Amino acid sequence: MQEANVAQAERVIARKQSSELSRRLWKNKWIYVMLLPGVLYFLIFKYIPMYGLIISFQNYKPFKGISGSEWLGLEHFQRLFTEPDFFAILSNTLILFVMNLVFYFPIPIIMALMLNEVKLDFFKKTFQTIVYLPHFMSWVIIVSISFVMFTMDGGIINDIIEYFGFEKINFLLAPEWFRPMYILQVIWREAGWGTIIYLAAIASIDPQLYEAARMDGAGRLRQMWHITLPAIRSVIIVLLILKIGAVLELGFEHVYLLLNSMNRNVAEIIDTYVYTAGLKQGQFSYSAAIGLFKSFIGLALVMLVNRIAKKMGEEGVY
Missing domain, CATH: 1.10.3720.10 (MetI-like)
Structure with a gap:
């Protein structure tokens, strides 16, 4: 019974925290909209291209692609x-x-x-x-x-x-x-x-x-x-x-x-x-x-x- 009460209390706290987070996000929504172009820029041009670093360890051939190129370590x-x-x-x-x-x-x-x-x-x-x-x-x-x-x-x-x-x-x-x-x-x-x-x-x-x-x-x-x-x-x-x-x-x-x-x-x-x-x-x-x-x-x-x-x-x- 005590464990059930503790679990219920944790769920209530989690719902309150989620609600508070949603409220704060909505309150500052235009700030996050302004941040969006910068975040997308770094995501598209800085983080996603890091996948291409794999070719540093390969004998990369463009016609074979990353998955088909030989691994050289x-x-x-x-x-x-x-x-x-x-x-x-x-x-x-x-x-x-x-x-x-x-x-x-x-x-x-x-x-x-x-x-x-x-x-x-x-x-x-x-x-x-x-x-x-x-x-x-x-x-x-x-x-x-x-x-x-x-x-x-x-x-x-x-x-x-x-x-x-x-x-x-x-x-x-x-x-x-x-x-x-x-x-x-x-x-x-x-x-x-x-x-x-x-x-x-x-x-x-x-x-x-x-x-x-x-x-x-x-x-x-x-x-x-x-x-x-x-x-x-x-x-x-x-x-x-x-x-x-x-x-x-x-x-x-x-x-x-x-x-x-x-x-x-x-x-x-x-x-x-x-x-x-x-x-x-x-x-x-x-x-x-x-x-x-x-x-x-x-x-x-x-x-x-x-x-x-x-x-x-x-x-x-x-």
């Missing part, structure tokens, strides 16, 4: 780590990533701090528009503009160099100029757009903190160092974690447009290598294995850096 991964050029390509990728982290990542923070100090709205909005604009241009346009400016045949930069009595420099073909060209183009295109998040974080800082600092005699630099930077530190940490998670994801299009036979030894990265092996040579399973390797490294680094950030007292990504 870890053979493609063994080949990846024994390829003569793999570690050179990995090195090129990591060098460009470190350059991104050292030279590009701080620029949006510095620009946001500088824009926050500008009190003239007209100048501030004009400057923001100018630095945001390159983000809306494709890499094809960015690289094309760079080509016109740096080419030896009528490029304005080489004309200036020649005017001052120096020899022209082959910026586009010289291997030693590939990395500076790459990072300068990244800064030019993305630095302004990257300031948006930091400016939003700065806008949420309580103005009374600045007033109190001014009353204590703190100048703008001290206010920036002791109020602004600590207030946006959590945002910086989150973006840094996400940036590190994309350590092997430099973007195919940009590097491929700069790549040529003269600078290939420093410009070939994992993304361009996957394109060559997967699409040009038809090695679908091998290129999928490389993609899975990249994703695993990114996930591992995000989890590691997130754990370190939490131990240091930051919120982290999750």
Whole structure:
């Protein structure tokens, strides 16, 4: 009898919880409707395609399909780590990533701090528009503009160099100029757009903190160092974690447009290598294995850096 009463009470509680959940879902129905496109996007383009990772362990043949292709196990991964050029390509990728982290990542923070100090709205909005604009241009346009400016045949930069009595420099073909060209183009295109998040974080800082600092005699630099930077530190940490998670994801299009036979030894990265092996040579399973390797490294680094950030007292990504 007692067990029956307990079971009945559990059913009543379950019905109440279900009713409460239904009520809350209906109350916030428009929020879930707004979430639906984003959920569908990630489901269709991010999660469902993960089924295709199976071909990383197969000798995939398109006419046989996934179910009919031969199973090879870890053979493609063994080949990846024994390829003569793999570690050179990995090195090129990591060098460009470190350059991104050292030279590009701080620029949006510095620009946001500088824009926050500008009190003239007209100048501030004009400057923001100018630095945001390159983000809306494709890499094809960015690289094309760079080509016109740096080419030896009528490029304005080489004309200036020649005017001052120096020899022209082959910026586009010289291997030693590939990395500076790459990072300068990244800064030019993305630095302004990257300031948006930091400016939003700065806008949420309580103005009374600045007033109190001014009353204590703190100048703008001290206010920036002791109020602004600590207030946006959590945002910086989150973006840094996400940036590190994309350590092997430099973007195919940009590097491929700069790549040529003269600078290939420093410009070939994992993304361009996957394109060559997967699409040009038809090695679908091998290129999928490389993609899975990249994703695993990114996930591992995000989890590691997130754990370190939490131990240091930051919120982290999750």
